[in-house]
Amino acid sequence: MTRNQQLAACCAAVGLDLHEALQIGGQYVPLMQHGQEIHISGQIPRVGSQVVVQGRVGDSCSEANACHAAHIACLRALVLLYQHLGSLDGVARILRLNVYVQSAAGFTRQSEVANAASALLYQLLGEAGVHVRTSVGVYQLPKNAAVELDMVAIAA
Amino acid sequence: MTRNQQLAACCAAVGLDLHEALQIGGQYVPLMQHGQEIHISGQIPRVGSQVVVQGRVGDSCSEANACHAAHIACLRALVLLYQHLGSLDGVARILRLNVYVQSAAGFTRQSEVANAASALLYQLLGEAGVHVRTSVGVYQLPKNAAVELDMVAIAA
Amino acid sequence: MTRNQQLAACCAAVGLDLHEALQIGGQYVPLMQHGQEIHISGQIPRVGSQVVVQGRVGDSCSEANACHAAHIACLRALVLLYQHLGSLDGVARILRLNVYVQSAAGFTRQSEVANAASALLYQLLGEAGVHVRTSVGVYQLPKNAAVELDMVAIAA
Numbered sequence: 488m489t490r491n492q493q494l495a496a497c498c499a500a501v502g503l504d505l506h507e508a509l510q511i512g513g514q515y516v517p518l519m520q521h522g523q524e525i526h527i528s529g530q531i532p533r534v535g536s537q538v539v540v541q542g543r544v545g546d547s548c549s550e551a552n553a554c555h556a557a558h559i560a561c562l563r564a565l566v567l568l569y570q571h572l573g574s575l576d577g578v579a580r581i582l583r584l585n586v587y588v589q590s591a592a593g594f595t596r597q598s599e600v601a602n603a604a605s606a607l608l609y610q611l612l613g614e615a616g617v618h619v620r621t622s623v624g625v626y627q628l629p630k631n632a633a634v635e636l637d638m639v640a641i642a643a
Numbered sequence: 644m645t646r647n648q649q650l651a652a653c654c655a656a657v658g659l660d661l662h663e664a665l666q667i668g669g670q671y672v673p674l675m676q677h678g679q680e681i682h683i684s685g686q687i688p689r690v691g692s693q694v695v696v697q698g699r700v701g702d703s704c705s706e707a708n709a710c711h712a713a714h715i716a717c718l719r720a721l722v723l724l725y726q727h728l729g730s731l732d733g734v735a736r737i738l739r740l741n742v743y744v745q746s747a748a749g750f751t752r753q754s755e756v757a758n759a760a761s762a763l764l765y766q767l768l769g770e771a772g773v774h775v776r777t778s779v780g781v782y783q784l785p786k787n788a789a790v791e792l793d794m795v796a797i798a799a
Numbered sequence: 800m801t802r803n804q805q806l807a808a809c810c811a812a813v814g815l816d817l818h819e820a821l822q823i824g825g826q827y828v829p830l831m832q833h834g835q836e837i838h839i840s841g842q843i844p845r846v847g848s849q850v851v852v853q854g855r856v857g858d859s860c861s862e863a864n865a866c867h868a869a870h871i872a873c874l875r876a877l878v879l880l881y882q883h884l885g886s887l888d889g890v891a892r893i894l895r896l897n898v899y900v901q902s903a904a905g906f907t908r909q910s911e912v913a914n915a916a917s918a919l920l921y922q923l924l925g926e927a928g929v930h931v932r933t934s935v936g937v938y939q940l941p942k943n944a945a946v947e948l949d950m951v952a953i954a955a
Binding site: 524580582584588590591592593594595596598602606609622625641 | 826899
Protein backbone atom coordinates (compact mmCIF):
# COMPACT_ATOMS: atom_id res chain seq x y z
CA MET A 488 0.00 0.00 0.00
CA THR A 489 1.14 3.53 -0.68
CA ARG A 490 1.12 6.12 2.08
CA ASN A 491 -2.04 7.61 0.62
CA GLN A 492 -3.78 4.24 0.53
CA GLN A 493 -2.77 3.63 4.13
CA LEU A 494 -4.17 7.01 5.11
CA ALA A 495 -7.43 6.25 3.31
CA ALA A 496 -7.69 2.93 5.14
CA CYS A 497 -7.02 4.53 8.53
CA CYS A 498 -9.62 7.20 7.80
CA ALA A 499 -12.21 4.66 6.72
CA ALA A 500 -11.65 2.70 9.94
CA VAL A 501 -12.79 5.65 12.06
CA GLY A 502 -15.36 7.11 9.67
CA LEU A 503 -13.33 10.03 8.32
CA ASP A 504 -13.61 10.89 4.64
CA LEU A 505 -10.25 11.62 3.04
CA HIS A 506 -11.79 13.94 0.47
CA GLU A 507 -14.33 15.79 2.57
CA ALA A 508 -13.73 19.36 3.68
CA LEU A 509 -13.09 19.10 7.44
CA GLN A 510 -15.35 21.13 9.66
CA ILE A 511 -13.64 23.62 11.93
CA GLY A 512 -15.03 25.67 14.75
CA GLY A 513 -14.09 29.32 14.29
CA GLN A 514 -12.89 32.23 12.21
CA TYR A 515 -9.59 30.86 11.03
CA VAL A 516 -8.14 28.36 8.57
CA PRO A 517 -7.16 24.77 9.28
CA LEU A 518 -3.80 24.95 7.49
CA MET A 519 -1.39 27.56 6.25
CA GLN A 520 1.92 27.19 4.43
CA HIS A 521 4.67 29.78 4.68
CA GLY A 522 7.77 28.85 2.75
CA GLN A 523 8.24 25.16 3.42
CA GLU A 524 6.58 25.32 6.85
CA ILE A 525 3.00 24.10 7.03
CA HIS A 526 1.14 25.07 10.21
CA ILE A 527 -1.96 23.13 11.20
CA SER A 528 -4.67 24.40 13.55
CA GLY A 529 -5.59 22.51 16.70
CA GLN A 530 -7.43 19.31 15.80
CA ILE A 531 -9.90 17.55 18.05
CA PRO A 532 -11.36 14.05 17.48
CA ARG A 533 -14.20 15.27 15.31
CA VAL A 534 -15.78 12.94 12.75
CA GLY A 535 -18.28 14.77 10.59
CA SER A 536 -19.99 17.19 12.94
CA GLN A 537 -19.47 15.13 16.08
CA VAL A 538 -16.65 15.10 18.61
CA VAL A 539 -16.42 11.36 19.14
CA VAL A 540 -14.19 11.22 22.21
CA GLN A 541 -15.12 13.60 24.99
CA GLY A 542 -14.46 13.80 28.71
CA ARG A 543 -11.65 14.10 31.18
CA VAL A 544 -8.88 11.54 30.72
CA GLY A 545 -8.32 9.54 33.88
CA ASP A 546 -11.92 10.09 34.96
CA SER A 547 -14.85 10.10 32.49
CA CYS A 548 -12.55 9.12 29.58
CA SER A 549 -10.24 6.11 29.73
CA GLU A 550 -6.62 6.24 28.63
CA ALA A 551 -7.47 3.84 25.79
CA ASN A 552 -10.21 6.16 24.55
CA ALA A 553 -7.85 9.12 24.86
CA CYS A 554 -5.35 7.27 22.64
CA HIS A 555 -8.18 6.77 20.14
CA ALA A 556 -8.89 10.52 20.34
CA ALA A 557 -5.23 11.33 19.65
CA HIS A 558 -5.28 8.90 16.72
CA ILE A 559 -8.34 10.56 15.14
CA ALA A 560 -7.08 14.11 15.72
CA CYS A 561 -3.76 13.14 14.15
CA LEU A 562 -5.56 11.55 11.19
CA ARG A 563 -7.41 14.83 10.66
CA ALA A 564 -4.09 16.66 10.53
CA LEU A 565 -2.80 14.14 8.00
CA VAL A 566 -5.95 14.52 5.90
CA LEU A 567 -5.37 18.28 5.86
CA LEU A 568 -1.79 17.72 4.68
CA TYR A 569 -2.99 15.26 2.04
CA GLN A 570 -5.65 17.64 0.76
CA HIS A 571 -3.20 20.56 0.68
CA LEU A 572 -0.30 18.74 -0.95
CA GLY A 573 -2.22 16.24 -3.05
CA SER A 574 -0.31 13.34 -1.50
CA LEU A 575 1.37 12.42 1.77
CA ASP A 576 4.52 12.03 -0.30
CA GLY A 577 4.67 15.83 -0.31
CA VAL A 578 5.48 15.80 3.41
CA ALA A 579 9.24 15.96 3.88
CA ARG A 580 9.06 16.01 7.64
CA ILE A 581 6.80 16.48 10.65
CA LEU A 582 8.76 19.10 12.59
CA ARG A 583 6.71 19.56 15.76
CA LEU A 584 3.67 18.01 17.44
CA ASN A 585 1.90 19.63 20.40
CA VAL A 586 -0.57 17.45 22.30
CA TYR A 587 -3.07 18.76 24.85
CA VAL A 588 -4.82 16.17 26.99
CA GLN A 589 -7.94 17.17 28.97
CA SER A 590 -6.81 15.57 32.21
CA ALA A 591 -8.21 14.56 35.55
CA ALA A 592 -6.30 15.57 38.68
CA GLY A 593 -3.60 12.97 39.14
CA PHE A 594 -3.57 11.72 35.55
CA THR A 595 0.07 11.94 34.53
CA ARG A 596 0.23 9.72 31.43
CA GLN A 597 -0.07 12.51 28.84
CA SER A 598 3.03 11.17 27.07
CA GLU A 599 1.41 7.77 26.68
CA VAL A 600 -1.68 9.38 25.11
CA ALA A 601 0.48 11.46 22.81
CA ASN A 602 2.30 8.29 21.73
CA ALA A 603 -0.85 7.25 19.84
CA ALA A 604 -0.37 10.25 17.57
CA SER A 605 3.38 9.80 17.31
CA ALA A 606 2.96 6.14 16.40
CA LEU A 607 0.50 7.00 13.62
CA LEU A 608 2.88 9.57 12.17
CA TYR A 609 5.66 6.99 12.09
CA GLN A 610 3.36 4.30 10.67
CA LEU A 611 2.20 6.50 7.78
CA LEU A 612 5.30 8.59 7.09
CA GLY A 613 8.24 6.49 8.31
CA GLU A 614 11.33 8.52 9.17
CA ALA A 615 9.60 11.65 7.82
CA GLY A 616 7.09 11.26 10.64
CA VAL A 617 9.63 11.44 13.46
CA HIS A 618 9.16 14.75 15.24
CA VAL A 619 9.81 16.97 18.22
CA ARG A 620 6.95 16.92 20.72
CA THR A 621 5.42 18.62 23.73
CA SER A 622 2.50 17.11 25.61
CA VAL A 623 0.70 18.71 28.53
CA GLY A 624 -2.47 18.10 30.54
CA VAL A 625 -4.96 20.94 30.28
CA TYR A 626 -8.13 21.64 32.24
CA GLN A 627 -10.68 22.00 29.45
CA LEU A 628 -10.70 21.66 25.71
CA PRO A 629 -13.14 23.04 23.13
CA LYS A 630 -16.32 20.95 22.83
CA ASN A 631 -15.20 18.87 25.82
CA ALA A 632 -12.77 17.03 23.52
CA ALA A 633 -10.50 14.59 25.34
CA VAL A 634 -7.46 15.52 23.24
CA GLU A 635 -6.38 18.37 20.98
CA LEU A 636 -3.20 18.50 18.93
CA ASP A 637 -1.53 20.77 16.42
CA MET A 638 1.60 20.39 14.32
CA VAL A 639 4.11 21.97 12.01
CA ALA A 640 5.12 20.01 8.92
CA ILE A 641 7.79 20.69 6.32
CA ALA A 642 6.85 20.43 2.65
CA ALA A 643 9.14 18.53 0.30
CA MET B 644 -9.66 54.85 7.92
CA THR B 645 -6.28 53.24 7.40
CA ARG B 646 -5.37 50.08 9.31
CA ASN B 647 -3.24 52.17 11.64
CA GLN B 648 -6.07 54.60 12.34
CA GLN B 649 -8.40 51.67 13.03
CA LEU B 650 -5.86 50.21 15.44
CA ALA B 651 -5.52 53.57 17.22
CA ALA B 652 -9.31 53.80 17.55
CA CYS B 653 -9.57 50.25 18.93
CA CYS B 654 -6.78 50.98 21.42
CA ALA B 655 -8.38 54.23 22.55
CA ALA B 656 -11.67 52.42 23.15
CA VAL B 657 -10.06 50.17 25.77
CA GLY B 658 -7.54 52.64 27.17
CA LEU B 659 -4.41 51.32 25.44
CA ASP B 660 -1.86 53.81 24.13
CA LEU B 661 -0.58 52.93 20.67
CA HIS B 662 2.76 54.61 21.29
CA GLU B 663 3.46 53.57 24.87
CA ALA B 664 6.02 50.91 25.67
CA LEU B 665 3.95 47.93 26.84
CA GLN B 666 4.76 46.59 30.26
CA ILE B 667 5.77 42.94 30.45
CA GLY B 668 6.26 40.69 33.40
CA GLY B 669 9.64 38.99 33.17
CA GLN B 670 13.13 38.62 31.80
CA TYR B 671 12.35 38.37 28.11
CA VAL B 672 11.30 40.51 25.18
CA PRO B 673 7.76 41.01 23.88
CA LEU B 674 8.65 40.52 20.22
CA MET B 675 11.45 39.06 18.14
CA GLN B 676 11.87 38.86 14.39
CA HIS B 677 13.90 36.12 12.73
CA GLY B 678 13.90 36.33 8.97
CA GLN B 679 10.33 37.18 8.06
CA GLU B 680 8.88 35.46 11.13
CA ILE B 681 7.87 37.70 14.00
CA HIS B 682 7.25 35.90 17.29
CA ILE B 683 5.20 37.62 19.98
CA SER B 684 5.27 36.75 23.68
CA GLY B 685 2.15 35.71 25.54
CA GLN B 686 -0.15 38.72 25.97
CA ILE B 687 -2.67 39.10 28.75
CA PRO B 688 -5.40 41.79 28.95
CA ARG B 689 -3.17 44.34 30.64
CA VAL B 690 -3.91 48.04 30.25
CA GLY B 691 -1.16 50.15 31.77
CA SER B 692 -0.09 48.26 34.87
CA GLN B 693 -3.45 46.58 35.45
CA VAL B 694 -4.81 43.25 34.25
CA VAL B 695 -8.35 44.37 33.45
CA VAL B 696 -10.05 40.99 32.97
CA GLN B 697 -9.27 38.41 35.62
CA GLY B 698 -10.92 35.24 36.85
CA ARG B 699 -11.95 31.84 35.68
CA VAL B 700 -14.09 31.83 32.54
CA GLY B 701 -17.38 30.07 33.12
CA ASP B 702 -17.26 30.91 36.80
CA SER B 703 -15.96 34.24 38.15
CA CYS B 704 -15.50 35.61 34.59
CA SER B 705 -18.29 35.60 32.01
CA GLU B 706 -17.80 34.48 28.44
CA ALA B 707 -18.50 38.05 27.29
CA ASN B 708 -15.75 39.38 29.56
CA ALA B 709 -13.41 36.66 28.34
CA CYS B 710 -14.04 37.79 24.76
CA HIS B 711 -13.17 41.31 25.87
CA ALA B 712 -9.97 39.92 27.40
CA ALA B 713 -9.07 38.18 24.13
CA HIS B 714 -9.77 41.41 22.26
CA ILE B 715 -7.44 43.44 24.50
CA ALA B 716 -4.67 40.82 24.49
CA CYS B 717 -4.88 40.69 20.70
CA LEU B 718 -4.78 44.49 20.48
CA ARG B 719 -1.59 44.42 22.54
CA ALA B 720 -0.04 42.00 20.06
CA LEU B 721 -1.07 44.28 17.20
CA VAL B 722 0.39 47.30 18.99
CA LEU B 723 3.67 45.42 19.30
CA LEU B 724 3.62 44.66 15.57
CA TYR B 725 2.77 48.30 14.80
CA GLN B 726 5.59 49.58 17.00
CA HIS B 727 8.08 47.11 15.54
CA LEU B 728 7.17 47.59 11.88
CA GLY B 729 6.08 51.24 11.98
CA SER B 730 2.71 50.34 10.45
CA LEU B 731 0.27 47.46 10.34
CA ASP B 732 0.81 47.52 6.58
CA GLY B 733 4.12 45.82 7.29
CA VAL B 734 2.26 42.66 8.34
CA ALA B 735 2.03 40.29 5.39
CA ARG B 736 0.25 37.59 7.33
CA ILE B 737 -0.70 36.33 10.76
CA LEU B 738 0.58 32.76 10.60
CA ARG B 739 -0.47 31.29 13.94
CA LEU B 740 -2.51 32.30 16.98
CA ASN B 741 -2.45 30.33 20.25
CA VAL B 742 -5.17 31.16 22.77
CA TYR B 743 -5.15 30.02 26.40
CA VAL B 744 -8.40 30.46 28.34
CA GLN B 745 -8.36 30.20 32.15
CA SER B 746 -11.35 27.92 32.35
CA ALA B 747 -13.80 26.62 34.90
CA ALA B 748 -14.49 22.88 34.96
CA GLY B 749 -17.10 22.25 32.31
CA PHE B 750 -16.47 25.44 30.32
CA THR B 751 -15.93 24.19 26.77
CA ARG B 752 -16.37 27.37 24.69
CA GLN B 753 -12.67 28.21 24.34
CA SER B 754 -13.12 28.48 20.56
CA GLU B 755 -15.83 31.09 20.99
CA VAL B 756 -13.56 33.15 23.26
CA ALA B 757 -10.70 32.83 20.78
CA ASN B 758 -13.03 34.04 18.01
CA ALA B 759 -12.91 37.51 19.58
CA ALA B 760 -9.20 37.65 18.77
CA SER B 761 -9.62 36.07 15.34
CA ALA B 762 -12.36 38.55 14.47
CA LEU B 763 -10.18 41.51 15.45
CA LEU B 764 -7.32 40.23 13.30
CA TYR B 765 -9.65 39.98 10.33
CA GLN B 766 -11.22 43.37 11.02
CA LEU B 767 -7.86 45.16 11.13
CA LEU B 768 -5.83 43.14 8.63
CA GLY B 769 -8.35 41.64 6.23
CA GLU B 770 -7.11 38.52 4.45
CA ALA B 771 -3.65 39.05 5.97
CA GLY B 772 -5.27 38.45 9.36
CA VAL B 773 -6.57 34.98 8.56
CA HIS B 774 -4.52 32.47 10.54
CA VAL B 775 -4.04 28.98 11.89
CA ARG B 776 -5.19 28.66 15.49
CA THR B 777 -5.08 26.48 18.59
CA SER B 778 -7.20 27.27 21.64
CA VAL B 779 -7.14 25.37 24.92
CA GLY B 780 -8.52 25.81 28.42
CA VAL B 781 -5.82 26.08 31.08
CA TYR B 782 -6.01 25.97 34.85
CA GLN B 783 -4.25 29.20 35.79
CA LEU B 784 -2.74 32.11 33.96
CA PRO B 785 -0.19 34.66 35.13
CA LYS B 786 -1.74 37.44 37.26
CA ASN B 787 -5.06 35.57 37.24
CA ALA B 788 -5.64 36.79 33.67
CA ALA B 789 -8.75 35.32 32.05
CA VAL B 790 -7.04 34.89 28.68
CA GLU B 791 -3.50 34.76 27.32
CA LEU B 792 -2.52 34.57 23.66
CA ASP B 793 0.59 34.58 21.55
CA MET B 794 1.16 34.64 17.81
CA VAL B 795 3.56 34.37 14.92
CA ALA B 796 3.28 36.97 12.17
CA ILE B 797 5.04 37.22 8.82
CA ALA B 798 6.62 40.52 7.84
CA ALA B 799 6.01 41.90 4.35
CA MET C 800 34.87 30.36 32.01
CA THR C 801 33.57 29.68 28.52
CA ARG C 802 29.85 29.16 27.95
CA ASN C 803 30.45 25.43 27.69
CA GLN C 804 32.35 25.35 30.98
CA GLN C 805 29.56 27.31 32.64
CA LEU C 806 27.02 24.83 31.28
CA ALA C 807 29.07 21.90 32.57
CA ALA C 808 29.26 23.52 36.01
CA CYS C 809 25.50 24.17 36.11
CA CYS C 810 24.84 20.57 35.06
CA ALA C 811 27.20 19.17 37.67
CA ALA C 812 25.45 21.21 40.37
CA VAL C 813 22.16 19.42 39.76
CA GLY C 814 23.53 16.01 38.80
CA LEU C 815 23.10 16.23 35.02
CA ASP C 816 25.81 14.80 32.79
CA LEU C 817 26.65 17.05 29.86
CA HIS C 818 27.69 14.14 27.68
CA GLU C 819 25.04 11.57 28.53
CA ALA C 820 22.21 10.81 26.14
CA LEU C 821 19.13 12.31 27.79
CA GLN C 822 16.28 9.93 28.43
CA ILE C 823 12.97 10.83 26.81
CA GLY C 824 9.55 9.38 27.29
CA GLY C 825 8.03 8.52 23.91
CA GLN C 826 8.21 7.87 20.20
CA TYR C 827 9.79 11.12 19.10
CA VAL C 828 13.13 12.91 19.09
CA PRO C 829 14.33 15.49 21.60
CA LEU C 830 15.64 17.95 19.00
CA MET C 831 15.24 18.66 15.31
CA GLN C 832 16.87 21.30 13.14
CA HIS C 833 15.19 22.65 10.00
CA GLY C 834 17.18 25.33 8.28
CA GLN C 835 18.52 27.49 11.10
CA GLU C 836 15.58 26.72 13.39
CA ILE C 837 16.20 24.16 16.12
CA HIS C 838 13.06 22.82 17.80
CA ILE C 839 13.35 21.17 21.20
CA SER C 840 10.80 18.78 22.70
CA GLY C 841 9.12 19.49 26.01
CA GLN C 842 11.63 19.06 28.84
CA ILE C 843 10.73 18.15 32.40
CA PRO C 844 13.10 18.26 35.40
CA ARG C 845 14.43 14.78 34.87
CA VAL C 846 17.89 13.83 36.14
CA GLY C 847 18.88 10.37 34.98
CA SER C 848 15.68 8.35 35.12
CA GLN C 849 14.05 10.40 37.89
CA VAL C 850 11.78 13.43 37.73
CA VAL C 851 13.29 15.37 40.61
CA VAL C 852 10.65 18.06 41.11
CA GLN C 853 7.08 16.82 41.13
CA GLY C 854 3.78 18.14 42.41
CA ARG C 855 1.40 21.01 42.00
CA VAL C 856 3.00 24.43 42.33
CA GLY C 857 1.32 26.48 45.02
CA ASP C 858 0.27 23.35 46.85
CA SER C 859 2.48 20.23 47.09
CA CYS C 860 5.38 22.02 45.34
CA SER C 861 6.73 25.38 46.50
CA GLU C 862 7.45 28.24 44.13
CA ALA C 863 11.15 27.92 44.97
CA ASN C 864 11.12 24.23 44.00
CA ALA C 865 9.23 25.10 40.82
CA CYS C 866 11.96 27.57 39.93
CA HIS C 867 14.49 24.78 40.49
CA ALA C 868 12.40 22.59 38.17
CA ALA C 869 12.41 25.28 35.47
CA HIS C 870 16.18 25.63 35.92
CA ILE C 871 16.78 21.89 35.42
CA ALA C 872 14.39 21.59 32.47
CA CYS C 873 16.10 24.54 30.82
CA LEU C 874 19.53 23.02 31.49
CA ARG C 875 18.35 19.87 29.71
CA ALA C 876 17.37 21.94 26.69
CA LEU C 877 20.78 23.60 26.72
CA VAL C 878 22.51 20.21 26.98
CA LEU C 879 20.57 19.10 23.90
CA LEU C 880 21.71 22.21 22.02
CA TYR C 881 25.29 21.64 23.19
CA GLN C 882 25.24 18.00 22.10
CA HIS C 883 23.69 18.86 18.74
CA LEU C 884 25.93 21.82 17.89
CA GLY C 885 29.11 20.74 19.68
CA SER C 886 29.19 24.01 21.63
CA LEU C 887 26.81 26.60 23.03
CA ASP C 888 28.66 29.07 20.81
CA GLY C 889 26.70 27.57 17.93
CA VAL C 890 23.51 29.11 19.32
CA ALA C 891 22.86 32.43 17.61
CA ARG C 892 19.64 33.09 19.44
CA ILE C 893 16.92 31.58 21.60
CA LEU C 894 13.81 32.60 19.65
CA ARG C 895 10.95 31.31 21.80
CA LEU C 896 10.46 29.69 25.19
CA ASN C 897 7.15 28.10 26.26
CA VAL C 898 6.77 27.29 29.95
CA TYR C 899 4.01 25.11 31.41
CA VAL C 900 3.60 25.16 35.19
CA GLN C 901 1.52 22.44 36.90
CA SER C 902 -0.44 24.85 39.04
CA ALA C 903 -2.72 24.79 42.06
CA ALA C 904 -5.98 26.73 41.86
CA GLY C 905 -5.13 30.31 42.69
CA PHE C 906 -1.42 30.07 41.90
CA THR C 907 -0.81 32.94 39.49
CA ARG C 908 2.98 33.33 39.58
CA GLN C 909 3.74 31.30 36.45
CA SER C 910 5.83 34.21 35.11
CA GLU C 911 8.00 34.18 38.21
CA VAL C 912 8.62 30.42 37.78
CA ALA C 913 9.43 30.91 34.10
CA ASN C 914 11.91 33.62 35.05
CA ALA C 915 14.18 30.91 36.45
CA ALA C 916 14.56 29.52 32.93
CA SER C 917 14.84 32.95 31.32
CA ALA C 918 17.55 33.95 33.81
CA LEU C 919 19.56 30.81 33.05
CA LEU C 920 19.37 31.47 29.31
CA TYR C 921 20.68 34.99 29.84
CA GLN C 922 23.37 33.81 32.25
CA LEU C 923 24.74 31.21 29.83
CA LEU C 924 24.12 32.87 26.48
CA GLY C 925 24.06 36.61 27.18
CA GLU C 926 22.15 38.63 24.59
CA ALA C 927 21.73 35.48 22.47
CA GLY C 928 19.65 34.08 25.31
CA VAL C 929 17.03 36.85 25.28
CA HIS C 930 13.80 35.42 23.91
CA VAL C 931 10.07 35.67 23.37
CA ARG C 932 8.08 33.75 25.97
CA THR C 933 4.69 32.35 26.89
CA SER C 934 3.98 30.86 30.30
CA VAL C 935 0.75 29.23 31.37
CA GLY C 936 -0.51 27.19 34.30
CA VAL C 937 -1.67 23.72 33.30
CA TYR C 938 -3.57 21.07 35.22
CA GLN C 939 -1.29 18.06 34.87
CA LEU C 940 2.09 17.37 33.37
CA PRO C 941 3.66 14.07 32.31
CA LYS C 942 5.13 12.14 35.25
CA ASN C 943 3.63 14.67 37.66
CA ALA C 944 6.45 17.07 36.75
CA ALA C 945 6.07 20.51 38.32
CA VAL C 946 7.27 22.30 35.17
CA GLU C 947 7.66 21.51 31.47
CA LEU C 948 9.21 23.79 28.87
CA ASP C 949 10.11 23.73 25.20
CA MET C 950 11.96 26.15 22.97
CA VAL C 951 13.01 27.16 19.50
CA ALA C 952 16.63 28.21 19.00
CA ILE C 953 18.39 29.67 15.98
CA ALA C 954 21.69 28.14 14.89
CA ALA C 955 24.60 30.44 14.06
